[in-house]
Amino acid sequence: MKKLLPSIIIIFSFSTQSVVAATNDSGKARQSSAAPSSTLLKEPVHHGIYGAAVMKFSPVGPEGVNSLLIGGELYWVLNKKYLLGLGLNGLSTVVKAPAVFPVEGLVLVTNYGGLVLGYVHNSHKLIHLEAHCLGGIGQAFYRDQEYNATYNQNDAYLIFEPALNVVLNVTSAFRIGAGLSYRAARRVNLIGLDNKDLSGLTLNLSFRVGRF
Numbered sequence: 001m002k003k004l005l006p007s008i009i010i011i012f013s014f015s016t017q018s019v020v021a022a023t024n025d026s027g028k029a030r031q032s033s034a035a036p037s038s039t040l041l042k043e044p045v046h047h048g049i050y051g052a053a054v055m056k057f058s059p060v061g062p063e064g065v066n067s068l069l070i071g072g073e074l075y076w077v078l079n080k081k082y083l084l085g086l087g088l089n090g091l092s093t094v095v096k097a098p099a100v101f102p103v104e105g106l107v108l109v110t111n112y113g114g115l116v117l118g119y120v121h122n123s124h125k126l127i128h129l130e131a132h133c134l135g136g137i138g139q140a141f142y143r144d145q146e147y148n149a150t151y152n153q154n155d156a157y158l159i160f161e162p163a164l165n166v167v168l169n170v171t172s173a174f175r176i177g178a179g180l181s182y183r184a185a186r187r188v189n190l191i192g193l194d195n196k197d198l199s200g201l202t203l204n205l206s207f208r209v210g211r212f
Contacts, residue, residue, distance in 0.1 A: 041079055048077030050175075050210025054087070058183060058202035060095050061108055062192065067093035069202075073116065077212060083118030087134050097142045098192035107145045110198060112138030112159045112185075123212060126169050130177065134161040140190045140198065155190035159183065163204060177206040 056069040071089030078084070090111035097106035114136015122128045141154045165179030185198035 041082075046077075046079050048080065048211045050075055050077065050208050050212060052177070052206045052208040054089065054204065054206045056089060056181075056202045056204050058200045060091060060093070060110070060198065060200070062098050062197050063096075064200075065093065065095045067091060067095060071113075073206070075116070075118075075210075077120075080123045080212065081120050083116065083120065083130075083132055085116040085118070085132075086113065087116045087136075088113035094145065100192045101142070101151065103144070103151060105145050106142040106151055108140065108193075109143055110138060110140040112136060112157075114159065120167075123167075123169075128167050128169075130165045130167050130179075132163055132165075134159070134163070138185060138198070140188065140193065142190075155188065155193075157188045157195075157198065158186040160186070161202075163202075165204060165206070167208075173209060173211065175208040175212065177204070177208060179204050 052073040052075070054071040054073055056071065058067060058069065059065060060067040060069075068091075069089045070092045071087060073085055073087040075083050075085035088111070091109065095108040097108055114134050116132050116134045118130060118132025120128065120130045136159055138157045138159045139154055140157065142151045144151060161181050161183045163179055163181030165177040167175050167177045169175055181202045181204055183199055183202050185195050188195050188198055
């Protein structure tokens with residue numbers, strides 16, 4: 001019996017260590033499986049939404065007439081940094097059509113819109129920066145200024161407009177933005193127009209209302 005006792009003690013000690021090790025491994029496995037997944041946005045995600053009335057000043061047409069474009073934008077804001085929205089803009093100034101038609105008094109009509117992606121830097125500060133880019137499609141055609149009749153067929157073109165704005169926080173629900181963008185038009189095929197006639201450096205002014 002005295003000879004068996006040391007062996008029993010060794011076997012018991014080894015068994016106890018094995019059980020403890022297995023328990024620790026099981027606990028680590030549970031902790032590993034319970035670890036949160038990596039995500040692009042820190043959780044909980046802060047959501048915001050706002051709409052903006054936009055005025056844009058830019059040369060338009062073959063003669064580069066200084067023109068006003070009026071539009072609107074609607075944005076979904078994530079964590080007060082990331083913007084996902086829609087924008088729509090239309091030419092407000094009367095721009096005469098090029099003299100290539102037998103009909104006189106024609107004017108150019110153009111509008112464009114699309115998806116907007118953006119980033120806001122330090123939105124909590126009184127004055128901060130915002131960068132965004134619109135990508136979408138545009139429409140252009142000529143019409144009779146007096147009778148509003150469309151002359152010739154409509155033309156669809158591609159539009160790409162990166163922008164950089166300075167934003168002023170007026171109140172918690174109202175902001176004003178001002179900045180520059182470049183309107184790059186592609187595949188313009190309307191008679192008398194090409195890409196450069198609908199492209200150009202643009203001065204932007206926006207008035208924003210919502211939950212930021």
